[in-house]
Each structure stands twice: as structure tokens, then as C-alpha cells.
Amino acid sequence: MYRYMSLARKTDERTWLLNRAGKIPFVISCQGHEAAQVGAGFALDTEKDWLCPYYRDMGLVMVMGQTAQDYLLSSFAKAEDPNSGGRQMPGHFGDHRYRILTGSSPVTTQMVHATGIAYAGKLDKKDFVVLTTCGEGSANQGDLHEAMNFAGVHKLPVIFMVQNNQYAISVPLEKQVAGGSIAARGAGYGMPGISVDGNDPLEVYRAVKEAVERGRRGEGPTLVETVSYRLVPHSSDDDDRTYRSREEVDEAKKKDSLFQYRGYLLDHGLLTEESDEQIQAEIKKEVDAATDYAEKAAYPDPSEIDKYVFAE
Numbered sequence: 001m002y003r004y005m006s007l008a009r010k011t012d013e014r015t016w017l018l019n020r021a022g023k024i025p026f027v028i029s030c031q032g033h034e035a036a037q038v039g040a041g042f043a044l045d046t047e048k049d050w051l052c053p054y055y056r057d058m059g060l061v062m063v064m065g066q067t068a069q070d071y072l073l074s075s076f077a078k079a080e081d082p083n084s085g086g087r088q089m090p091g092h093f094g095d096h097r098y099r100i101l102t103g104s105s106p107v108t109t110q111m112v113h114a115t116g117i118a119y120a121g122k123l124d125k126k127d128f129v130v131l132t133t134c135g136e137g138s139a140n141q142g143d144l145h146e147a148m149n150f151a152g153v154h155k156l157p158v159i160f161m162v163q164n165n166q167y168a169i170s171v172p173l174e175k176q177v178a179g180g181s182i183a184a185r186g187a188g189y190g191m192p193g194i195s196v197d198g199n200d201p202l203e204v205y206r207a208v209k210e211a212v213e214r215g216r217r218g219e220g221p222t223l224v225e226t227v228s229y230r231l232v233p234h235s236s237d238d239d240d241r242t243y244r245s246r247e248e249v250d251e252a253k254k255k256d257s258l259f260q261y262r263g264y265l266l267d268h269g270l271l272t273e274e275s276d277e278q279i280q281a282e283i284k285k286e287v288d289a290a291t292d293y294a295e296k297a298a299y300p301d302p303s304e305i306d307k308y309v310f311a312e
Contacts, residue, residue: 001205002262004062004063005038005201005258006258007068007287009034010280011068012027012030015071015075023295024077026235026236028090028235029232030058033163036226036257037060040131040205041062044208046065048127050114050131051098051100052117052131053132054103054134054163060131065095066095068286069289072291074090078294078299078300082095083102084102085300085307087300089105092104101114107134107135107141110134111134129158130157132160134162134163136165136166136173139177145189152190152220155220158215161226164226165229165230166229167230167240170234170238172243172244181193183224186222189221192211193222194222194225195227197226197228198257204224210222229255
């Protein structure tokens with residue numbers, strides 16, 4: 001878990017550097033979400049379960065099988081980008097190799113798709129569950145409510161995970177979510193609603209694992225709310241200084257899941273300073289190699305602009 005969290009963070013940090021250097025056009029960050037994403041990913045069976053992610057889910061797609069090189073190929077919009085062949089902006093994940101459903105720009109549409117996959121699996125008597133995620137801001141879209149209602153009625157093996165990072169771009173939680181709790185909505189759709197510390201990968205793992213097992217037993221869907229904080233601006237085009245103070249962000253950084261989990265592993269003798277240095281060195285080497293490869297890779301051939309769009 002710690003290695004995946006660190007890899008996601010280092011890959012994310014590299015894309016910010018590339019963006020500021022004018023080499024890639026856009027970054028949509030996972031910083032602050034790594035614990036929730038990796039903890040949830042470890043609760044899945046990566047050989048058979050499905051993922052319908054949202055745009056921040058780098059940690060989740062890495063646990064499912066994608067690499068730093070895959071992500072950077074997407075960031076550079078190169079032909080080898082496994083998500084879209086260089087045709088989509090970063091964060092639009094989709095990879096048939098790992099049962100990652102292709103996402104689209106309208107937020108929360110993936111929740112309805114996830115419910116459809118779960119329904120098809122139930123009809124075909126397939127043994128898989130579907131995990132789908134979104135942010136707490138987009139959880140106010142009608143798609144999530146329709147998806148949860150259908151999943152609740154039909155007792156589908158789908159987990160709805162809402163990554164509550166306190167801000168819908170610039171809008172704080174208290175101005176977008178009546179009652180302040182996403183988890184409380186579960187009861188209205190006939191499913192458990194659970195809120196967990198999104199900075200603790202083990203807590204997220206426990207909650208999602210229980211939801212997975214519940215789905216496999218035919219007991220229906222679960223709503224999981226992970227509460228954390230978005231440590232950087234909404235995207236590389238956002239200036240978060242206009243709507244939140246530096247003091248607030250600095251305070252949140254003290255609870256950074258990477259630091260907290262590193263401390264936990266050190267305290268329990270599961271990590272040493274030396275082994276951590278080795279992990280970080282390996283990750284730096286991996287991200288450096290991925291950056292070099294992606295930067296030199298070929299762009300899509302303009303003559304294939306219609307590919308994946310029309311009936312070809």
C-alpha cells in the first residue's frame with residue numbers, strides 16, 4: 001500500500017513539474033486521495049472485479065494494473081496512451097486489460113455505468129463486484145441518486161465510494177451538501193452508508209472489503225464516504241488561494257496520509273528508514289524512466305483522427 005501511495009504521489013508531482021515547464025497542458029491531481037484510493041483498490045480482486053473511476057483515481061488505476069508510464073503517456077497525449085490513444089485529457093481512465101470502464105467528462109455518469117455492469121453481472125450469475133467513485137461535489141448530480149436507487153432495489157454488487165475532499169472546485173462542503181454527510185444518504189436507498197477516515201488506508205480497506213464481501217454474498221450495494229482533503233488546487237488551471245487560506249491548507253498537510261502511514265509502518269517495525277530510502281529510490285527511477293519514455297514517444301497519426309470516434 002505504501003509503495004502504491006508513494007508512486008501515485010511522485011507521479012502526480014512529476015506531472016505538475018512538466019505542466020509548469022510547458023510540456024504537458026493539464027494536471028488533475030490525486031494528492032490527498034492516495035490512502036483512500038489504494039486502500040479501496042487492495043480490497044478488490046484485481047483479476048475479476050470492475051472499476052468505474054473518476055478523474056482523480058490515479059492510485060486506484062495503479063492498483064488495478066496501470067503504470068506511471070501509462071499515466072505519463074496519457075499526460076503527454078501520446079499514441080501509446082492506453083486510456084484513449086492520446087485523444088482524451090488526463091484523468092479520463094479506461095483500460096480493457098484491467099476492467100477499467102472508460103470515463104467521460106460529465107461528472108458522475110460512471111455511477112450509472114457501474115450499476116449497469118453490476119446488473120449485467122447479476123443477470124449472468126458472474127462472480128464480480130463493481131467499485132465506482134466520485135467526489136462529494138459531483139455526488140450532488142442526479143446520476144448518483146438514480147444509480148443508488150436502482151442498485152438498492154435490485155441488490156446489486158456495487159460499491160459507491162465518494163471521496164469527500166471538502167471542496168467542489170471552489171465551493172466548500174457546507175455550501176454544497178445539505179446535512180454535511182454523504183454517508184447518511186445510503187439509508188434512503190436501502191444500503192449501508194459508512195464514513196471513514198480517508199487518510200487511513202487500512203480503515204478504507206476494511207470498509208471497502210466489508211462492502212465487497214457483502215456484494216459477493218448477494219446482499220446488495222454499499223455507500224462508502226472517505227473524508228480527506230485536497231492538498232493542491234483543483235487542477236493546474238485553478239488558483240485555490242482565491243477561496244481557501246494557506247493556513248487551512250498547511251493544517252491539512254499535517255494529516256497527509258503518506259506521512260501518517262509512513263509513521264505507522266515505522267512504529268510497527270514494518271518499515272525502516274533504509275527500506276524507505278530504497279523504495280523512494282526505486283520509485284524515482286521508475287518515474288524518471290516513464291517520463292523519458294513518454295516524452296520521446298510518438299504522437300497519434302493525424303490520418304487516424306476518426307479512429308475510436310466513428311464505426312471504424
